[in-house]
Amino acid sequence: xxxxxxxxxxxxxxxxxxxxxxxxxxxxxxxxxxxxxxxxxxxxxxxxxxxxxxxxxxxxxxxxxxxxxxxxxxxxxxxxxxxxxxxxxxxxxxxxxxxxxxxxxxxxxxxxxxxxxxxxxxxxxxxxxxxxxxxxxxxxxxxxxxxxxxxxxxxxxxxxxxxxxxxxxxxxxxxxxxxxxxxxxxxx
Amino acid sequence: xxxxxxxxxxxxxxxxxxxxxxxxxxxxxxxxxxxxxxxxxxxxxxxxxxxxxxxxxxxxxxxxxxxxxxxxxxxxxxxxxxxxxxxxxxxxxxxxxxxxxxxxxxxxxxxxxxxxxxxxxxxxxxxxxxxxxxxxxxxxxxxxxxxxxxxxxxxxxxxxxxxxxxxxxxxxxxxxxxxxxxxxxxxxxxxxxxxxxxxxxxxxxxxxxxxxxxxxxxxxxxxxxxxxxxxxxxxxxxxxxxxxxxxxxxxxxxxxx
Numbered sequence: 001x002x003x004x005x006x007x008x009x010x011x012x013x014x015x016x017x018x019x020x021x022x023x024x025x026x027x028x029x030x031x032x033x034x035x036x037x038x039x040x041x042x043x044x045x046x047x048x049x050x051x052x053x054x055x056x057x058x059x060x061x062x063x064x065x066x067x068x069x070x071x072x073x074x075x076x077x078x079x080x081x082x083x084x085x086x087x088x089x090x091x092x093x094x095x096x097x098x099x100x101x102x103x104x105x106x107x108x109x110x111x112x113x114x115x116x117x118x119x120x121x122x123x124x125x126x127x128x129x130x131x132x133x134x135x136x137x138x139x140x141x142x143x144x145x146x147x148x149x150x151x152x153x154x155x156x157x158x159x160x161x162x163x164x165x166x167x168x169x170x171x172x173x174x175x176x177x178x179x180x181x182x183x184x185x186x187x188x
Numbered sequence: 189x190x191x192x193x194x195x196x197x198x199x200x201x202x203x204x205x206x207x208x209x210x211x212x213x214x215x216x217x218x219x220x221x222x223x224x225x226x227x228x229x230x231x232x233x234x235x236x237x238x239x240x241x242x243x244x245x246x247x248x249x250x251x252x253x254x255x256x257x258x259x260x261x262x263x264x265x266x267x268x269x270x271x272x273x274x275x276x277x278x279x280x281x282x283x284x285x286x287x288x289x290x291x292x293x294x295x296x297x298x299x300x301x302x303x304x305x306x307x308x309x310x311x312x313x314x315x316x317x318x319x320x321x322x323x324x325x326x327x328x329x330x331x332x333x334x335x336x337x338x339x340x341x342x343x344x345x346x347x348x349x350x351x352x353x354x355x356x357x358x359x360x361x362x363x364x365x366x367x368x369x370x371x372x373x374x375x376x377x378x379x380x381x382x383x384x385x386x387x388x389x390x391x392x393x394x395x396x397x398x399x400x401x402x403x404x405x406x407x408x409x410x411x412x413x414x415x416x417x418x419x420x421x422x423x424x425x426x427x428x429x430x431x432x433x434x435x436x437x438x439x440x441x442x443x444x445x
Contacts, residue, residue, distance in 0.1 A: 029264040029313045052264065054240045113312075128311035131264065132304075157323050 025120040026059035030130035040144040041106045052094040059118040062086040066114035075103040106140040212345040228358030235348040236271025241349040262317040269306040273340040277302045285330035325358040331378045
């Protein structure tokens, strides 16, 4: 009877200790989101990756691999790496990483999730996938320009159209004014 | 006599047992039905799934449980499959509840549809963002986030990842149109006050210091020319050329030369 009780107490004690000291292993949450409001062909598109370690232990050898979601035939990498390595992410901290890309073509594009791998304490490999921004439209350059580009050509044509009436009359005015000025000088 | 009593007792006993049995049966039936109904209603979490929750924006919401009214709140949900079967994360539902009674819904947000398959020993991060209206600023609300998922066998699970009372704080950071225009009006009022003060002071000084100069128009009776009214260049010209004494005829003759 005593032995059974002791056994039960032991089990309960171990369980309680386990629960009490059971720190959660490193748990990396990864998000991937575009920082640019519009994705436009041949214009910079900034993608940000954020890694948050919400566990109680550090995660080691953390890698982000997103090479598969931005194929080089449709994206130019302007700056940054799509495959990065972080030696260690301490518990309760976060890391952000951003990449500047340039889409080569317009149309719908499905932004899929990036793959994140990391190791917890005892060389335990975790394979994780970031959040996926989902489908987005990559604007045509012309569409974007129509909306947002400074319309220099419009202004130039407008000036050309307005020139005959304004510049002509200004020149006439100048002519007569200079005549009167000369007359005033002569008079003096 | 003894036999009859035995029978009577037996009958009584039978009756009692039967009655008890019936009652017992009813009770057990009821209880089983109740428990099954309970099981159907309260769908719990799977022991093979580990979920995590993290606010991304505002970043300090994880520790102080405060969000800003009128600005987006973003959070991440981590889903870890520790079992042997696939999980399919269906969606997350986010809602504001009355903080004193979490059964009372204040606002239901659009659910975040994910439909993502999580293979065994894999993890997935899901994101969601919602907007707290400005009018909720200054209130504490219960924020509840539930994640709905099912396993490969079609068994349905709901996991609660966030269930706390948060405070919605007024957002004072950044430019506020209302206060901006208020400052603009203050600046305008200040300029107006300066102008009025200037007018008042100049009027006072004129009255006290320059009272001798009368500004009453006296026509052309005076012999003196008021040089204030004559353009400066003309005065200069007239200074250069002193009027030539003599008859106008002589002057004319000189000009024609």
